[in-house]
Amino acid sequence: MAESTQPLSPRARLAVTAGKAAAAVSRAAGRGSGSVIGGKVALRVDPDLLGRLAGHLDVVLVSATNGKTTTTRLIAEALRAAGEVVSNALGANMPAGITSALSAGANARFGVIEVDEKYLAGVARDVSPKAIALLNLSRDQLDRAAETRMLAERWREGLQGLKTTVIANADDPLVVWAASSSGQVVWVAAGQEWKDDAWSCPSCGGVLQHHGDDWRCGACGFGRPTPTWVLSGDHVLDPNGSAWPIHLQLPGRANKANATSAAAVAAAFGVAPQVALQRMQSVAAVAGRYDVVSYEGRDIRLLLAKNPAGWLETFSLIDGPPAPVILSVNARGADGTDTSWLWDVDYTRLAGHPVVVIGDRRLDLAVRLEVAAVDFRVCDTFQEALQQLPPGRVEAIANYTAFQDLRRIVGN
Incomplete structure (x- = not known):
C-alpha cells in the first residue's frame, strides 16, 4: 500500500471544496455530472x-x-x-x-x-x-x-x-x-x-x-x-x-x-x-454499454462503437441470426468531426441484417452502406426506425454522442 501522506493543505482542501461546489451547480443546472467543471475549478485553485x-x-x-x-x-x-x-x-x-x-x-x-x-x-x-x-x-x-x-x-x-x-x-x-x-x-x-x-x-x-x-x-x-x-x-x-x-x-x-x-x-x-x-462476473454493463432495455415493447441492446477497431469488435457480437440493427452516427465535438473513418469499417459484416440508419451523419453512413451493398433504410428518429424493423430484439450500435442520445431516449 502507498505510504500515507500528510493531511491536505488548506489550499488543497479549499480546492476540493470549490470543485465540489462547482460540480453541484452544474448538476443542478442539468449540465451533466459536473465532474469535468468541478475538476477544472479545483485545479485552478491548486x-x-x-x-x-x-x-x-x-x-x-x-x-x-x-x-x-x-x-x-x-x-x-x-x-x-x-x-x-x-x-x-x-x-x-x-x-x-x-x-x-x-x-x-x-x-x-x-x-x-x-x-x-x-x-x-x-x-x-x-x-x-x-x-x-x-x-x-x-x-x-x-x-x-x-x-x-x-x-x-x-x-x-x-x-x-x-x-x-x-x-x-x-x-x-x-x-x-x-x-x-x-x-x-x-x-x-x-x-x-x-x-x-x-x-x-x-x-x-x-x-x-x-x-x-x-x-x-x-x-x-x-x-x-x-x-x-x-x-x-x-x-x-x-x-x-x-x-x-x-x-x-x-x-x-x-x-x-x-x-x-x-x-x-x-x-x-x-x-x-x-x-x-x-x-x-458481477459487471453486467459499463456506463450503459451492453445494457438490454425495454422500450415501446422492444428489447434493445445498446452497443458503443467509436472507431473502426471498435466497430469490428462490435460486429462480432451480432454474428449469427440476422437481428434487426439500428446504426447511429454523429460528428459532434466529443466524437470528432471527421467521418472519413467510416470507409475503414467493413460494413459488409451487416449483410442479411435488417438495417436502419439514424443520427446527425446518417447520410454519410448511408453512402458508405450503399457502396458496401448493404440494404438499409434512412430514418429521422429512433422511434421511426423501430417502426421500420421486424419483430425481435434490436441491436443499436452508435458512436459516442449518438450513444448518449439513445440512452436519453430509452431512459437508460
Missing part, C-alpha cells in the same frame, strides 16, 4: 491537487483507444477484494475528471484510473502509479487526435525512467514499442483483431510480417515479446501455466481480452486470478 489526492493511493492507470472504460471497471471490481477503490467509473478521463474522481477517495486504498491516451504521460508524472495498463492504439477522432505512431512515441518517452510496472498487450506492435522503454513490463496476449494501424515497424519503418499470433519486422527484428498472461478461449493462463475460467456477463471476445489484462493488473496488486475473475 494546480498540484491531482498528485496530492493520489499520494496515499496505490494507483493503476489504464489507457487505450478501445476498451479502457470497461477494463477500468473490471480492475476496480477485482481490487475491491483487497480494499476500498476510488475510480473514474463514468469515463471522465482527462486531468479535470480524474481530479474530481480522486477527491472522493480519502479513505480508499486503490485508485483505478482511466486516462485519455494523450494525457497518459502527464497524469503518470503527477500520480506516480504502481502499475499502468496499455491495451491498444488505433485510429480515432481523425480531426484532432495525434497519429497513432506519434501517440506510441509519446507513451514511450513518458514511460522512460518511470518506476512502475507496465501491463501491456503483446499483440499490438504500437503498444509493444511504447512499453519497451519501461524497465518492468508484464506482457499479455490479449489479441488484436484490428491490424490496419500496425503494418509498419514503429522501430525502423519496415514492413511487419504477421504469422498467426506472431508478428515481426523483417528489417530490424523488432517483434512480439513472449507473453506471461494469455487469453486462451474461455480461460486466462497465468504465468504458472494455470488456467482460470472466464465467466463474464459482458459479451464478446474483446471483453475476455479486457478481463485477461485486468487479471494481470490485479495480480500486480496481490489479488489472485481466481479471485479477480470471480469478482468480474
Whole structure:
C-alpha cells in the first residue's frame, strides 16, 4: 500500500471544496455530472491537487483507444477484494475528471484510473502509479487526435525512467514499442483483431510480417515479446501455466481480452486470478454499454462503437441470426468531426441484417452502406426506425454522442 501522506493543505482542501461546489451547480443546472467543471475549478485553485489526492493511493492507470472504460471497471471490481477503490467509473478521463474522481477517495486504498491516451504521460508524472495498463492504439477522432505512431512515441518517452510496472498487450506492435522503454513490463496476449494501424515497424519503418499470433519486422527484428498472461478461449493462463475460467456477463471476445489484462493488473496488486475473475462476473454493463432495455415493447441492446477497431469488435457480437440493427452516427465535438473513418469499417459484416440508419451523419453512413451493398433504410428518429424493423430484439450500435442520445431516449 502507498505510504500515507500528510493531511491536505488548506489550499488543497479549499480546492476540493470549490470543485465540489462547482460540480453541484452544474448538476443542478442539468449540465451533466459536473465532474469535468468541478475538476477544472479545483485545479485552478491548486494546480498540484491531482498528485496530492493520489499520494496515499496505490494507483493503476489504464489507457487505450478501445476498451479502457470497461477494463477500468473490471480492475476496480477485482481490487475491491483487497480494499476500498476510488475510480473514474463514468469515463471522465482527462486531468479535470480524474481530479474530481480522486477527491472522493480519502479513505480508499486503490485508485483505478482511466486516462485519455494523450494525457497518459502527464497524469503518470503527477500520480506516480504502481502499475499502468496499455491495451491498444488505433485510429480515432481523425480531426484532432495525434497519429497513432506519434501517440506510441509519446507513451514511450513518458514511460522512460518511470518506476512502475507496465501491463501491456503483446499483440499490438504500437503498444509493444511504447512499453519497451519501461524497465518492468508484464506482457499479455490479449489479441488484436484490428491490424490496419500496425503494418509498419514503429522501430525502423519496415514492413511487419504477421504469422498467426506472431508478428515481426523483417528489417530490424523488432517483434512480439513472449507473453506471461494469455487469453486462451474461455480461460486466462497465468504465468504458472494455470488456467482460470472466464465467466463474464459482458459479451464478446474483446471483453475476455479486457478481463485477461485486468487479471494481470490485479495480480500486480496481490489479488489472485481466481479471485479477480470471480469478482468480474458481477459487471453486467459499463456506463450503459451492453445494457438490454425495454422500450415501446422492444428489447434493445445498446452497443458503443467509436472507431473502426471498435466497430469490428462490435460486429462480432451480432454474428449469427440476422437481428434487426439500428446504426447511429454523429460528428459532434466529443466524437470528432471527421467521418472519413467510416470507409475503414467493413460494413459488409451487416449483410442479411435488417438495417436502419439514424443520427446527425446518417447520410454519410448511408453512402458508405450503399457502396458496401448493404440494404438499409434512412430514418429521422429512433422511434421511426423501430417502426421500420421486424419483430425481435434490436441491436443499436452508435458512436459516442449518438450513444448518449439513445440512452436519453430509452431512459437508460
